[in-house]
Amino acid sequence: MKHLIFTCIVFSFLALSSINCNSITNTAPDSVYMDYDHHKVPYKLYAPDEKYSLHYDLEEISGLALLNNERLVAVEDERGYVYVLKAQNGEVERKIKFAKGGDYEGVEVVGNYVYVVKSNGDIFSFQISDAEEVKADETDTDLSSSNNIEGLGVLDGKLLIACKGKGEINDKKVKGKAVYEYIIEEKKIANEPLFHIEEEQIEAFIKKRKFFNKIHGFDPSAIAVHPLNSDIYWLSADKVLVVLSPDFKLKEVVRLDGNIYRQLEGICFAPDGTMYLSSEGDGARGKIFKISYKSY
Template sequence: MKKVYTKLFYILPVLALLIFYACKPIASKFSSPAGYDLEKPDKFNMPESLLEISGITFYKGQPDTVYSIQDEDGKVFRQKWDIKDQKNVRFAAKGDYEDIAIIKEKIFVLKSNGHIFSFPFAEAVKEEAEQVKHSKGLIPKGEYESLYADEESSKVYILCKSCPVDKKKKTATGYVLNYKAEIDSLIPESTFSIDLEQIKTMNSKLKASLSPSALTKNPKTKEWYILASANKLLLIADENWKVKAVHRLSSSLYNQPEGIAFDKDLNLYISNEGDELTNGNILKFKYTAPGK
């Protein structure tokens, strides 16, 4: 009997520890910006026509209709939330189209080579846009996937995915264009740069590299939200492009994150391209005020 008690003396503490750790919640290696839980989305699966969905946006932040593109057809798609049926307007021939923005009653679409297509928002309900403008040479040659347009300032922001200017530097360069509605023209204004070494200061396990796939601005905090599909990262920067946080994204949830946008209620949306096994989708993250 004494031997039995002796064995129990050693076994019980071990069992207690096993039970403790089995019951203890496992800390996630993924984080989220304040107000959002990037691991608990409302998922909207896309139809086959939007398997390769890329950029997404809203008209004046109104969440009733999502406007999107996919990176093969020169079309802008529109859908009601959670309704697969889509309608579209053709604005150009097939090509590699990466992002979309709407300001001043104008739709802008970014092609991967830096060309910008634009046409009146009123033509979004047509089968084919008639007043299409194709702008070239506004920014240097390179590969681009990120476009954001600010309604208040009329400024359009484009961020390099891979550009010669960044080839030997740990930077991501961007360009600011000013949209002059009265002459329907984009005027080059300035440049900006993100120091990618800041990523390592946020997380020493990450590399000082980034291949931006989408760009937007938080309407409340004015922070930049920069998505990187290949890196599976969401980078948060302040108004001056100083990196404030870097959030890793789970590959099981984010197949190929290519688009990002906010609606007027501060809800966050991230679109993912699909593949042979996975539907394209848009993930919605409802905003919750910190402390609630």
């Protein structure tokens, strides 16, 4: 009887240890989607905490930003509206007409102003308010449709503009995909990219992995800066997330599950590190995914 009790206690202890270990780390990869360093990217991107289906107007959601702890701002890429959403469920609180129809690809909030970037590099800005329609200020930049802009973020009070197309402006050659700074006060793009990356660098970074050791392209679709460590999270339409350190060095690469994320077009963070991703509906309703920050 004593032996039986002792055996039960031992098995119970081992079971609890296993549960606690898995809940704390869960870093052993067993698929292409788990094959990354969870200490460098402390999110279970293969298992988002929550998923919200959006209003049908946002089937082609193409950018996402944090307005405050309770609200997000989204833009879709055709009609010239931004949408204020409830962060807890993706419900539309209101929409604001800021420009005529066009190909809008990114949105960001800096202070009391909303900034929207068009695929040709034009920047629209307006002060956030309860108005249903505003007259946005439009700035023509040195970027063009050949750069095919597909991402807008903010770093140290300057906008980050990510190119999906060519990386050069003003005939200055740039290898790979580039990100430029937009100086808000001067209403101008910096002459040189802040950083750029080539597909070959990404391939070399992952080539020795067991599961995820090859990419099928890197075509940026969104960009954001992490609020806790200033890492730069750079999404690709090819279901890849590239993470750079604050000094723009390649830190980690994650393969994203296309069965979960149809077409990722937006990323932003809450102050506590909570990640929000937005995906176009691709014939269905658009989605927002909420993924909590893990301390490993």
